[in-house]
Amino acid sequence: MSDDDIRIGVFVCHCGTNIGGVLDISELTEYSKTLPNVVYSADNLYTCSEVGLSEIRENIKEHDLNRVIVASCSPRTHEPLFRSTCQEAGLNPYLFEMVNIRDQDSWVHMKEPEKGTEKAKDLIRMGVYKAALLESLEKMQVGVIPSAIVIGGGIAGMNAALNLANQNFKVSLIEKDSELGGLLRHLNKVYPTNEDASIILETRNLVENHKKIDLYKSAVIEKIEGYVGNFKVIILQNKKTLEIEAGAIIVATGAKALSPEGYYNYNGKTIISQLELEGILKENKINTNNITMIQCVGCRNEERKYCSNICCMTALKNAILIKEQNPDANVNIIFRDIQTQGVTYEEYYRRAREMGILFIKYLPEKPPIIKKDRIEVYNEFMNQVIGIPYDLVVLSMPLIANEDSEQLAKMLKVPLEENNFFLEAHVKLRPVDFATDGIFVCGSAHWPADISESISQSNAAASRASTIISKEMLEVEGSTAEVNTDLCVGCEACIKICPYSAISKDEETDTVVVNKVVCKGCGVCGASCPHNAITIHHFTSDQIIAEIVTYGGGE
């Protein structure tokens, strides 16, 4: 297509008064008309309304537009809508460009409308120069294997597997232990109902007897290959290598409790961890009268900044259980902040108080000290150190990420956060998704979660996975990297740099090739290629430099 053929339409949005109340919209519309290749420019009260959208469609036809620019809000929220509007009018959706003059202009320069308008002019001009270089791109179609793999057979993994299996999908559940159940196996009772953990563990029977679930116990994951719709997981079980295929993967590997070794003179006898207390309570072996629990041991500090989420409720549960068995027992909880959010948990906390469990706050800079016969703790309200006699001290240890999470994350090509828990794509909007398509997370693998949270998350992950494996074909993003084989010398720098292993060597031509289904279009390879042989579609160097030049040059 020659330069003369480029016909750009610019639609400037008032967004009611959101933009129109600050920036001079008519000036922007007129200015747009002066820019190269712009053949049509108009303003809309709300471009995203049905009226605005049909105006885009009509003008694409009437003015034979082959590029569309909307200057309005953020592409992060509205680009999909405008793209599909363009597509409805027969225009390739990648020939659409969005200019953000609301979130990053009128809303942040409310007191400087003139300067804001000048900024919007620059931004629109940059958009116009980029738009002239946009290319049509096609989304790829890939087939889907209609089954899922769930990694981890704790309560989250078991529930996710059951959810999908009950929807009639084939599920492969991979567990590294010889038994299902995860941490739940070590628990006595569960809050807030105080029912036996074994009741919830009955899920195991459902999983083991489900026709649609293939169970792989004592299995180690060796390798994960493939991409959304077509994953291949290679496992080692009983010295045998097995290959499992699936369209989606759910990560439910859970977490483990931090070892109490080295904290507060832990000795495993008079000073034990909360998890060990569960075991003692299970066997009904508690025979002491003075019990004190210490919260936030080894977490919410410099080394481990996070709150482990489950320890407050766990301490309350065990304190209540002890009090129920022996109302004369003195049970104290030395805490930093008690976190019992919501209706039920707060009620549980009140119950503990009413039962006479004593709550003593400590300051992180003045932690309790365990002496031979008593615990000394500074109390801020009394401004003095108080001594508490004890027979048993219980340390509330946080849940920490499994050691193998790093290895698994590498194989899955998904990120971990700083504490090595799995990091979701978006904390609010995509809480169980990974940025990598087709892989989902639930339960304590994501961060410490209790049973009800694990179950909600596993249902969410299963439902997200089913949106993939219920389809016969999938569409994947068209804006990916492409190698110019004339320039590529096969140095393989990009192969090592690609976070998704989307690039491989073609031994025949001695150049590299990008797997467009795996590529996420991040562009790191393009910015790194020693020979400039990689084009990042939709964010090409030419397009970006055009934006830079027109911004710099346009006074």
Place this chain on the structure above:
Amino acid sequence: MVFEPKILGFLCNWCSYAGADLAGVSRIQYPTNVRVIRVMCSGRVDPVFIAEAFMNGIDGVLVLGCHLGDCHYINGNYEAELKMKMLSKTLSMINFSDRVRLDWVSAAEGARFAQIVSDFTEHIRKLGPSPVKNKKVKKEIIDNLNAVKFALCDTRLRALVARQRELTTDGNVYGEIIPTEEFEEILDNAIENEIIRHKILEKIKNKGKSVPDIAKEIEIEPHKVLRHIVTLRARGLVDVDQINEEIPTFISIKEV
């Protein structure tokens, strides 16, 4: 009149661009000087883009990505960090490194984004307009920036940066890990060499010159100049022009 700097911001789609949107949603006001180019990942920002920005009269460039460890693309921001370190080394040779800043803004940090923009705008305001805009020194500055761009486009330098993480953490094909300090030294040398090579090319653009003459003009020892000439010849950028009394003169044979 107060100097209003022209600032360009490269923002990654997932964290910093979302953070900038959040500043808007929260109506946090900040200076109007920055214009944003959205990229999917801060690792997409080719250092050449920034040289290009300076050559086009932009006063300052911000590159913002996700916090380290929070990259949407696993480790793209680590790559961005390596690239910006190399760029900063290169720009410091022509006194421009103060005009680029790499920082991290999460999707939840609208206020932080606004603060970074305000601080950086103020910083550039204090530095004053880019010397590219000063007619007296424009030619020299553009020459310098061209040298920087030449270095940033150099295959060897790009390959070094592209393999930095691999070479300093995983090791090369023989499993040898290069200590970071040693790597930095290699990088520093490579940058310096490319800048000198560009200077040499500039001097012999239209007229063949002998090694001693070039050495005098760019104030570098002749044997060093000769070594660069050999490299440039091997790259096909320089050839022998004439041989006068057994002394060859060299000329640039390709537009760079």
